[in-house]
Amino acid sequence: MTEPTNAVLPRGVTQEEFAEALEKFRAVLGDANVLVRSEQLVPYNKIMMPVENAAHAPSAALTATTVEQIQEIVKICNAHRIPVYPISTGRNFGYGSAAPVQRGQIILDLKKMNKIIKIDAEMCYALVEPGVTYGQLYNYIQENKLPVMLSFSAPSAIAGPVGNTMDRGVGYTPYGEHFMMQCGMEVVLANGDVYRTGMGGVPGSNTWQIFKWGYGPTLDGMFTQANYGICTKMGFWLMPKPPVFKPFEVIFENEEDIVEIVDLLRPLRMSGTIPNSVVIASTLWEAGSAHLTRAQYVSEPGHTPDSVIRQMQKDTGMGAWNLYAALYGTREQVDVNWKIVTDAFRKLGKGRIVTQEEAGDKQPFKYRAELMSGVPNLQEFGLYNWRGGGGSMWFAPVSEARGSECRKQAALAKRILHKHGLDYVAEFIVAPRDMHHVIDVLYNRTDAEETRRADACFNELLDEFEKEGYAVYRVNTRFQERVARSYGPVKRDVEHAIKRALDPNNVLAPGRCGIDLDSYRKS
Amino acid sequence: MKRPRDSISLKKTLVTGATVSLAVLVAPALADQQPQWRSGAELYNNVCGYCHKPEVGVGTVLQGRELPVEYLKVMVRNGFNAMPAFPASYVDDAALAELSKYLASLPPLPPKPTPPPAKPRPGASP
Incomplete structure (x- = not known):
């Protein structure tokens, strides 16, 4: 059989070598599970990052259904030095989706292993x-x-x-x-x-x-x-599943309230009074997931002015911060904890509490309540309509669960995003001691100039947060090497020592989280 | 497509004890791999509809528009703006054909009433 010329090849692998490996993959998986045609590969190359798709284009995709097949695949990859990027469902939107971390890696798609x-x-x-x-x-x-x-x-x-x-x-x-x-x-x-x-x-x-x-x-x-x-x-x-589930929202009017919100929440989370991962969503996160779009309010390019955000709050009743939490347990447990929670907010003298009975089917309360009770939905994808154009990157620095720290991070992020003409669309996900400060850097990926700005913005966010001792807990594949550097040289040396021991031919997803024997040099 | 059953699933799910209630609690593993989607309705209700059902409002409404399968295929394989792309491992061509038929069988949405006048945009300029 004459092998067609592949448009994309794995790094350092010749056309002939690649063709030989593909034949071996076909012997293990069957022709139908070795994908090389562009129309078969294009779904794996849909990304939301500010870089050309070509930078993350796969050379092939394999669909495996058994552990034994995967064992054979890694042996072939080792024999031919083919880098392989495993995915499960490939739905890691805003973090790289299904695309490989480096151009030319073959995808190992495990979606069919769905037992x-x-x-x-x-x-x-x-x-x-x-x-x-x-x-x-x-x-x-x-x-x-x-x-x-x-x-x-x-x-x-x-x-x-x-x-x-x-x-x-x-x-x-x-x-x-x-x-x-x-x-x-x-x-x-x-x-x-x-x-x-x-x-x-x-x-x-x-x-x-x-x-x-x-x-x-x-x-x-x-x-x-x-x-x-x-x-x-x-x-x-x-x-x-608890006998009683009681979701609620607390709406706060002012950006500065974040300090008191977090300091009030921390002991409630530490004690387990509020047991779940609480969310504190900014106005624009709330707006996007409730189907408001930027175009309804602003036609000018750039960031959405604070005056407009305040107007949106007035029009809709959304807060500057919108806290979602829930209580779980027996009726007696929930009643006791509800009293503790409501007393705490009453004592604070701020925050409008909304219960499920009051909210009814109103969004975004409904989808938040579903997420807190394990009912799936995709309502939050409404965020992507806020600005439109399909660009999204999660900038997610870790923060202490301390009010002053959250305020500092929020202000820093907002300043940098606005400088680049983008919006602060954020939520804090509250653990007892830490917060995931999750910011959706939304931009129009069909606009080349805005895409360049988004890229510059993300770099600046990383740089400026790092100067303050902050780093993200997770990042999209474009920035994984950059973020690995934030965590220091010794950690990287250890990670590469492990890589050399377990994967000396560097075939498993080289570059993921900055681990790549080919490019890493001990400092 | 047939695939070998997992030894763990067999071993562990057979040891379920004697009572009926325990048998329900320790649920059996799924049988050998099923066809990817049993119907267009199942695919729509478990994937597409989460964004595209009229009551959700995240994605464009698809129902009752008689969208040809070729069109669906282009959108599903390539994605569009924020809509993700789905490879055949997730949604195969046969399922897309069923989806096209199912969407055509759903009633189109009634025409939208005339929208109220647009809200003023106070403070649009800083």
Whole structure:
């Protein structure tokens, strides 16, 4: 068979070498699961980052359905030095979507590995393959009337727990720190070995999804935000569905209120009175997810002026900050905690409390309540209509859960975004001690000039936050090398030492989170 | 497509104890891989509709517009602005054909009433 010339090749791999590898992949997977035609690859190249698609174009995509196939694939990749970028559902929007971190890497698409291996509703855990979506899990739980609840991020319905957890994503329920709730994973290593973490290596063990630590070093975290293995199964804990769920919103009028909000919330989160990952959303986040668009208010280019935002608040009743939280438990527990919470806000003398009964089906309350109770939706994608044009990058610095720190970060981010003609569209996701300060850098990707501004803006955000001792917890593939530098040289040396030990041919997603044996030089 | 069943799923789901209630609690693994989407309605309700149903309002309304499958395919494979692209592993061509038929079977939306006058845009300029 005459091999067509591939438009994109893996770095340092010749056309002939690549063709030989493709033939081997076909022998393992069948022709239908080795994708090389441009119309087959284009869905893997849809990105939201401020760079040409070409920078993240794959050379091929493989769809595997078994662990054994993946073992064979990594052996072929090693033999031909083909870099392979595994994806689960490929829904990592704003972080690189399904596209490889470097041009020319082949995609290993695991969406077809979509088996819910087990849900144990007594012990409250699940074990799933990478292609399982939260939507699929939700349907399964509903159909089987299982008394458990999911936690997921906003693209809930179409994204999945393996990808989200491997990228250390977060959700909005009491189980919202997803990696903390992960228990046991199976990983195909670069040499083809299949490694099970925790109790998973013990023959006959029934505690793989029960006890996280196992014996000796606990390595699960090493495989997240990394490129040391391909996760083929993951266990995670499910929250028992509470008898009573009480979502609520508290609306604050002024930007400066963030200080008091956070300082009031911290003890309530620390004590577990409010158990879930609370959200404090800015006006424009609220506006976007409630279907307001910038064009309804402003026709001029640049950032949306504060005067317009205040007008939007007046028109709609949205706050400068909009806090969403929930209580879970028995009626008695919820009643007691509700009194503690409402007393705290009354004592503060600020904040308008809205209950589910008052909000009814109004958005964005409805979708927030759904996310906090494990019901999937995609309502938050309304954010993408705020400015339009399909550009989105998450700038997500970690902050102390301290009011003064949140105010400082919010002001710094807003100043830089406005300087570049973009809006501060943000939410804080509140843990007891930390906050994920999540900012959606929205821009019109069809406008070349605005795209350049967005890129410059993101670089400046990283630089200026770093000067203050702040760094992001996660970032899109365009900036992963840059962010790795924020965390210091020793960490990088260790990461590359591990890479050399586990993947000496550098075939697993080189460049992911800045780990790449070809380009990294010890400082 | 047939695929081998996972040994864990068999082993663990068979050990479910004797009672019916426990059998329900320890839910069995899914059977061998099913066709990707059982119908156009299932695909619409579990993926597209989350943005495109009229009551959601995130994406353009699709129902009742008799959109040809070729058009759907271009949009789904390429994405458009913020709409993500879906490879065949997620939504295959057969499912798109079913989706096209299903969307055509849904009633079109009634024409929109005349919108109220646009809101003033106070403070549009800093």
